[in-house]
Amino acid sequence: MPPDIIPPIDPPGPIPSGSVPPSVPARAAAARARLDALWARGTDFLGCRYAIMGGAMSWVSERHLVAAISNAGGFGVIACGSMNPDLLAAEIAGTQALTEKPFGVNLITMHPQLDDLVSVCLNAKIGHIVLAGGIPPGTAVRAVKDGGAKLIAFTPALVLAKRLVRSGADALVIEGSEAGGHIGPVSLTVLAQEILPHIHEVPIFVAGGIGRGEAILAFLEMGASGAQLGTRFAAATESIAHPNFKRAFIRANARDAIPSIQLDERFPVIPVRGLVNQGTKRFLAHQATTRDRFNAGELTKEAAQLEIEHFWAGALRRAVIDGDIENGSMMAGQSVGMVTAEQPTAAIIAELVDQAAAALAARQP
Numbered sequence: 001m002p003p004d005i006i007p008p009i010d011p012p013g014p015i016p017s018g019s020v021p022p023s024v025p026a027r028a029a030a031a032r033a034r035l036d037a038l039w040a041r042g043t044d045f046l047g048c049r050y051a052i053m054g055g056a057m058s059w060v061s062e063r064h065l066v067a068a069i070s071n072a073g074g075f076g077v078i079a080c081g082s083m084n085p086d087l088l089a090a091e092i093a094g095t096q097a098l099t100e101k102p103f104g105v106n107l108i109t110m111h112p113q114l115d116d117l118v119s120v121c122l123n124a125k126i127g128h129i130v131l132a133g134g135i136p137p138g139t140a141v142r143a144v145k146d147g148g149a150k151l152i153a154f155t156p157a158l159v160l161a162k163r164l165v166r167s168g169a170d171a172l173v174i175e176g177s178e179a180g181g182h183i184g185p186v187s188l189t190v191l192a193q194e195i196l197p198h199i200h201e202v203p204i205f206v207a208g209g210i211g212r213g214e215a216i217l218a219f220l221e222m223g224a225s226g227a228q229l230g231t232r233f234a235a236a237t238e239s240i241a242h243p244n245f246k247r248a249f250i251r252a253n254a255r256d257a258i259p260s261i262q263l264d265e266r267f268p269v270i271p272v273r274g275l276v277n278q279g280t281k282r283f284l285a286h287q288a289t290t291r292d293r294f295n296a297g298e299l300t301k302e303a304a305q306l307e308i309e310h311f312w313a314g315a316l317r318r319a320v321i322d323g324d325i326e327n328g329s330m331m332a333g334q335s336v337g338m339v340t341a342e343q344p345t346a347a348i349i350a351e352l353v354d355q356a357a358a359a360l361a362a363r364q365p
């Protein structure tokens with residue numbers, strides 16, 4: 001249902017003089033009901049209590065965090081990353097052993113075994129498959145749909161949103177440049193205005209820089225069906241991220257999470273937002289040395305590009321699992337400033353829901 005035709009639950013207009021204002025508990029209950037109505041399309045689509053998706057984070061979004069998010073009423077998503085089909089099958093089975101609630105799987109479109117990974121998901125009766133990292137190939141889209149799963153895709157612009165809906169996407173994620181990990185150039189504030197008023201065919205989930213319930217509420221009121229958060233869950237108690245990784249998130253401010261910098265336009269660097277560390281500084285030096293070697297004729301252009309791309313190979317694992325927060329890749333969104341403690345996943349979700357509901361309740365007469 002398009003959000004503009006959701007019927008208002010609160011009585012419109014001022015309370016007639018002489019009538020008794022609603023009690024605090026009644027106001028809170030009405031706010032919860034309004035919130036439930038605002039994200040009903042998202043909760044119906046995902047099959048969960050709250051339309052809060054745990055954004056897939058490679059190495060972080062494995063069985064424990066994913067199950068914790070789904071058990072708390074949100075929607076956890078396994079990050080397949082570079083896992084092979086056997087590893088993914090084991091991760092799905094491990095997650096199913098920890099929760100009976102629905103959860104999804106995020107697959108990267110350029111994975112060389114994408115079709116096999118889709119089959120693994122379908123065999124395990126995964127209901128929602130997220131295809132990330134580029135426009136999903138037609139074969140994968142058909143396989144997901146023919147297999148009976150719902151397809152969730154990312155869109156970086158309105159024109160692509162329309163194309164994805166035409167080609168069968170059942171829901172879209174719009175992720176602003178505030179997000180952690182690989183990012184596009186446009187903020188969620190702008191993407192939301194560009195896309196939400198024009199796409200009503202499928203539910204849309206917003207992502208990037210979201211750290212509080214009031215922000216979720218604002219995007220629901222603009223027409224989103226739910227939100228996807230990554231960074232806030234990375235330091236959750238159930239996250240297997242190394243204590244060093246979690247401590248760095250708790251210490252960091254929004255301004256510490258910056259996109260990777262490209263030194264030379266001849267050698268493109270896909271922007272990745274993360275915490276500044278020795279690795280990000282060495283990456284700049286590495287680009288400079290590689291460019292100089294290319295200029296001196298020591299490397300071909302292709303070899304130089306590969307040298308630059310290989311710099312970060314294995315770096316996210318180094319940070320998340322090994323705890324090497326100086327040389328690893330510390331992918332984090334600007335919302336990292338709102339990570340202030342290691343909290344149980346259920347407490348994070350309850351806090352987000354409470355903030356959204358409290359903002360609604362405060363408006364009522």
Ligand SMILES: Cc1cc2nc3c(=O)[nH]c(=O)nc-3n(C[C@H](O)[C@H](O)[C@H](O)COP(=O)(O)O)c2cc1C
Pocket residue numbers: 054055056057058060079081106132133175178179180181182207208209210228229230231232234330331332333334335
């Ligand atoms: C450590 C980290 C790893 C991530 N890995 C992936 C990934 O493998 N696939 C993906 O689609 N998005 C990935 N993301 C993006 C998240 O799914 C999510 O969209 C993003 O974190 C939302 O923005 P936020 O961090 O401001 O909440 C990653 C984000 C982080 C912080």
